[in-house]
Amino acid sequence: MSQNLHERFEQTVLPLIDDAYTLARHLLRDEHDAQDVVQEAYLRAWRYYASFRGGDERAWLLTILRNCCYTWRGGRRDAEHVPFDEELHGLDASSRYAADVRAVDDSDRGSLEAVLGRLPAQFREVLVLRELDELSYKDIARVTGVPVGTVMSRLARARERLRRVLKRSA
Amino acid sequence: MSQALHSTHEALSAYVDGELTPDRAREVAEHLTTCMQCSAEYETLLATIAALRANLERYQAPDVLRARVRTAIAATPSISEPAARPEGGASRRRRPWVWQGGIAAALLVSAALGSGITLLASRGRTSTPDVAADVLASHVRSLMPDHLTDVRSSDQHNVKPWFNGRLDYSPNVPRLEEQGFPLVGGRVDYVGGRPVAVVVYSRRQHLINVFSWPTRLGDAPLGVTATNGYNMIHWRSRGVERWVVSDLNASELRSFTELLASS
Numbered sequence: 001m002s003q004n005l006h007e008r009f010e011q012t013v014l015p016l017i018d019d020a021y022t023l024a025r026h027l028l029r030d031e032h033d034a035q036d037v038v039q040e041a042y043l044r045a046w047r048y049y050a051s052f053r054g055g056d057e058r059a060w061l062l063t064i065l066r067n068c069c070y071t072w073r074g075g076r077r078d079a080e081h082v083p084f085d086e087e088l089h090g091l092d093a094s095s096r097y098a099a100d101v102r103a104v105d106d107s108d109r110g111s112l113e114a115v116l117g118r119l120p121a122q123f124r125e126v127l128v129l130r131e132l133d134e135l136s137y138k139d140i141a142r143v144t145g146v147p148v149g150t151v152m153s154r155l156a157r158a159r160e161r162l163r164r165v166l167k168r169s170a
Numbered sequence: 171m172s173q174a175l176h177s178t179h180e181a182l183s184a185y186v187d188g189e190l191t192p193d194r195a196r197e198v199a200e201h202l203t204t205c206m207q208c209s210a211e212y213e214t215l216l217a218t219i220a221a222l223r224a225n226l227e228r229y230q231a232p233d234v235l236r237a238r239v240r241t242a243i244a245a246t247p248s249i250s251e252p253a254a255r256p257e258g259g260a261s262r263r264r265r266p267w268v269w270q271g272g273i274a275a276a277l278l279v280s281a282a283l284g285s286g287i288t289l290l291a292s293r294g295r296t297s298t299p300d301v302a303a304d305v306l307a308s309h310v311r312s313l314m315p316d317h318l319t320d321v322r323s324s325d326q327h328n329v330k331p332w333f334n335g336r337l338d339y340s341p342n343v344p345r346l347e348e349q350g351f352p353l354v355g356g357r358v359d360y361v362g363g364r365p366v367a368v369v370v371y372s373r374r375q376h377l378i379n380v381f382s383w384p385t386r387l388g389d390a391p392l393g394v395t396a397t398n399g400y401n402m403i404h405w406r407s408r409g410v411e412r413w414v415v416s417d418l419n420a421s422e423l424r425s426f427t428e429l430l431a432s433s
């Protein structure tokens with residue numbers, strides 16, 4: 001019985017390690033931290049695997065991973081403390097626009113990675129979850145713990161910001 | 171209606187993702203056929219998304235991470251169905267001997283229950299080989315570039331406080347430099363599914379990792395093992411389990427351990 005559980009975990013959850021590692025790398029932006037957090041998340045996933053009630057394993061694993069990332073960052077160091085306010089950071093906020101421009105003018109001009117790195121984590125995670133993991137809005141909402149409407153607006157804003165940056169660097 | 175559609179990046183973005191309701195999607199589609207402004211925006215959005223998908227980095231988990239994850243999982247019990255076995259069932263998978271071992275095992279279990287030893291403790295008892303594997307894996311990993319220490323210092327007054335707030339206990343960090351074992355630093359690692367303190371010393375070009383964590387198990391004398399060219403010494407005393415791992419020769423590692431144990 002538990003043998004089956006272990007086999008099932010090996011077959012369905014372990015193969016998702018690249019997805020988990022990718023999200024961790026984008027969120028933590030540090031190779032070693034990402035590795036530690038992926039291990040921790042997997043351990044947690046395994047511990048609670050028996051209570052996993054089916055559904056999308058990937059969304060489930062990424063939910064755990066994301067929580068581990070935020071816990072890690074909060075507890076370990078203030079590597080990236082970017083307060084994010086939906087109102088303050090509205091699309092037309094000129095201060096934010098200036099930040100985008102600065103980002104492009106930095107040495108890594110035009111590098112998408114460099115620009116991404118300067119986005120708040122909330123933007124990075126929806127981008128990774130949607131563009132790379134191709135999760136539905138509903139699953140992204142589950143993973144990030146916000147309503148579907150917020151997923152929709154964050155994703156639109158994240159894309160809009162990237163669009164401006166790509167356009168300027170083109 | 172078209173006015174409402176005009177302004178929303180959100181609607182277009184969700185339209186691309188197929189996340190609008192069928193009615194709303196039809197509205198947007200119709201609007202796009204007639205509105206130049208929105209259709210231009212739509213195309214820009216498609217191009218942005220294509221650029222994102224092409225350029226967002228996909229990372230591949232390194233083999234060492236896969237190995238670490240497997241090791242960690244193998245060493246850890248999964249918590250069984252909460253409804254069926256609320257708390258104590260967690261270690262069932264790890265204790266096949268309970269069901270095979272008959273009276274001796276039953277006695278051990280009842281002794282464990284009687285003395286109030288918790289789940290954690292019973293895990294510790296049975297998982298020694300896995301803990302050893304974790305400790306060894308951690309030691310090997312620590313030898314890779316940038317993995318050795320989180321806090322690098324030869325001063326114990328820097329290393330010891332560094333653990334504050336990172337762990338639920340404070341490891342002993344004695345100064346052994348005069349005896350030929352300078353302090354290198356410390357880090358937090360994972361062994362048996364919990365964060366543990368690792369204090370690093372050196373001897374000539376050899377590194378010594380000292381793992382420690384609190385335990386509720388009773389004292390245990392020094393146990394020495396050698397695996398893949400590494401010497402490992404472990405013991406428990408006064409509520410702390412310690413593992414010393416190095417490729418240093420066994421006799422020098424033994425001296426180091428005795429210094430450590432007596433400090």
